[in-house]
Amino acid sequence: MRREGSVRSAALGATPPAFAERAAPAWWRWVPSRVATFCLVELQKLSHDRTELFTRAVQPVLWMLIFGETSTACTRSRPADSPIWTSWRRGSSPSRASFVSIFYGIQIIWERDAGVLTKLLVTPTPRCALIIGKGFAAGIRSLAQVVVVLVLSAILGVTLSTNPLHILAALLIVMLGSAFFACLSMTIAGGGCSGATA
Amino acid sequence: MAVRRLLGCVPQQLSIEAALTGRENVAWFARLFDVPRAQRGARVADALDAMGLTEGADRLVGTYSGGMVRRLELAQALVNRPALFVLVEPTIGLDPIARDGVWRRVEGLRAQTGMTVLLTTHYMEEAQALCDRIALMHHGTIRAQGTPAQLRDGLGGGATLEDVFREYTGSGRDGEDAKGGLGEIRRTRRDAARVR
Numbered sequence: 001m002r003r004e005g006s007v008r009s010a011a012l013g014a015t016p017p018a019f020a021e022r023a024a025p026a027w028w029r030w031v032p033s034r035v036a037t038f039c040l041v042e043l044q045k046l047s048h049d050r051t052e053l054f055t056r057a058v059q060p061v062l063w064m065l066i067f068g069e070t071s072t073a074c075t076r077s078r079p080a081d082s083p084i085w086t087s088w089r090r091g092s093s094p095s096r097a098s099f100v101s102i103f104y105g106i107q108i109i110w111e112r113d114a115g116v117l118t119k120l121l122v123t124p125t126p127r128c129a130l131i132i133g134k135g136f137a138a139g140i141r142s143l144a145q146v147v148v149v150l151v152l153s154a155i156l157g158v159t160l161s162t163n164p165l166h167i168l169a170a171l172l173i174v175m176l177g178s179a180f181f182a183c184l185s186m187t188i189a190g191g192g193c194s195g196a197t198a
Numbered sequence: 199m200a201v202r203r204l205l206g207c208v209p210q211q212l213s214i215e216a217a218l219t220g221r222e223n224v225a226w227f228a229r230l231f232d233v234p235r236a237q238r239g240a241r242v243a244d245a246l247d248a249m250g251l252t253e254g255a256d257r258l259v260g261t262y263s264g265g266m267v268r269r270l271e272l273a274q275a276l277v278n279r280p281a282l283f284v285l286v287e288p289t290i291g292l293d294p295i296a297r298d299g300v301w302r303r304v305e306g307l308r309a310q311t312g313m314t315v316l317l318t319t320h321y322m323e324e325a326q327a328l329c330d331r332i333a334l335m336h337h338g339t340i341r342a343q344g345t346p347a348q349l350r351d352g353l354g355g356g357a358t359l360e361d362v363f364r365e366y367t368g369s370g371r372d373g374e375d376a377k378g379g380l381g382e383i384r385r386t387r388r389d390a391a392r393v394r
Contacts, residue, residue: 033229033232034230037226037229037230040229041215041218041222041226044218044222045215045217045218048217048218048219048258049217113211114211114212114213115209115210115211115212115213116213116215118207118209118213119207119208119209119213119227119274119275120230122202122205122206122207123202123227123230123231124199124200124202124203124230124231124232125230126199
């Protein structure tokens with residue numbers, strides 16, 4: 001066996017179970033901590049690789065520019081205060097959020113195959129915290145999509161509320177809705193995996 | 199949860215987030231293991247340093263070689279300073295140089311920290327090089343266990359560990375059918391493809 005210089009790390013050479021001896025944090029600290037961790041990881045992934053953001057943005061852009069334009073032309077008789085754009089935008093945000101979060105949740109199947117899930121389950125993370133954390137991470141992905149829709153809507157001249165509370169409430173609803181759909185798809189995917197294993 | 203705090207685990211598959219840097223991957227697990235925020239940065243740096251990954255720590259993992267990915271997984275599992283370190287076929291799909299690098303790191307860690315390392319492998323040379331005690335398993339049961347010397351001496355006549363393996367796990371088609379099935383080959387090929 002080829003030998004090179006010895007491994008050096010004074011800190012690793014200390015008593016091994018230093019952290020293991022620490023008291024476990026209270027359950028009410030686990031969930032926010034894990035949610036924040038998974039959301040941070042998702043933000044880091046997005047900051048490094050924006051390909052998925054752009055490719056997924058194609059669909060709402062098509063809907064709003066092509067189908068929206070066509071529908072507007074076909075419904076000239078609609079009242080002036082209810083343009084078709086508004087309806088498209090209202091529909092686009094939740095549909096994008098639900099698509100993104102459902103797909104994100106289903107990815108747990110591949111994570112299981114790749115061994116990522118095994119590693120996560122070895123950490124002191126309760127399963128419910130893991131699922132909730134991943135659910136809110138899906139929310140981060142969805143928010144990125146919703147921002148694309150909102151920017152596009154503003155460019156197209158759709159009337160938007162500028163009240164910060166309204167915008168915050170909308171983002172919160174998107175986040176919670178995405179978490180719900182991601183949890184739902186993870187549950188279904190998990191059930192499918194268990195069935196396949198059995 | 200208390201038991202999980204004592205564990206470090208490296209699964210058989212290469213299970214690293216390729217869209218994150220090496221440092222971010224290790225920091226992710228430091229957070230999941232509740233490493234205190236004040237010590238997190240130093241812990242992550244120590245784990246990366248111990249695995250010889252300091253230089254490439256801020257590069258995306260997608261640019262790493264198979265051996266570097268495997269060492270990064272070791273760093274991820276070590277950031278908690280586990281008392282029991284579980285390695286599931288850590289060198290599968292690696293070339294001899296990368297495999298040698300993983301062996302060297304595992305040996306170094308064991309010598310430094312005194313932690314218990316539980317290693318599963320199909321490579322007898324790996325077991326010979328790394329293990330103080332070996333348990334040979336077949337069809338879910340332990341068929342033989344002892345130090346490498348004890349197992350070899352048990353057969354006598356200058357037997358190698360591979361001879362011992364054949365003796366206890368069946369040298370005929372029985373063993374091949376059990377471990378070399380289509381599913382096993384597919385998994386191995388998929389892992390090898392991910393390493394490349």
